[in-house]
Amino acid sequence: MELEAPQVTTWQGYVDWNNKPALRARHGGMLAASFVLVAEILENLAFLANASNLVLYLKQYMHMSPSKSANNVTNFMGTAFLLALLGGFLSDALFTTYRVYLISAVIEFLE
Template sequence: MLAASFLLAAEVLENLAFLANASNLVLYLSKFMHFSPSTYANIVTNFMGTTFLLAILGGFLADAFITTYSLYLISAGIEFKVSYHHS
């Protein structure tokens, strides 16, 4: 029961962080980038949809072909490379 409670709390906090990032993206695109509401709404929904679809793809790859740990290392490497490249 303790482990299930921990996982539930971690999932709630993860979702809160994800939604906070999405709302910050809305503010950034509207206030600093000066996009129209239809444009930034489209960008944010594309971001959220891509995130959810990549999570499904990652779960499939981890279950079918490679281990979860290996997929985590590959994903972290891609994220590091992309974030390092853009900063």
């Protein structure tokens, strides 16, 4: 009885950083997904921390009432979340996901 060698399968159309075919056993999977999940959690924490600091800034330095400053911040957050939906549509319909990610990162960095 012969033992079968494990089959090495590749991701069709994908390469690694050395421009070699990406192997299913070594690339992607749960490890890559966990990095993306952690990055998304940290980004949301930073976004919410900045939003709470923005409420205090509008209240103390711009001399807005607490309700008006909170309303302005929630309007800003709603606009940011709606623009994320627009970015998702554009990445699926017109551009690549990577280009939309870079454009949105530049816009977020400029804010």
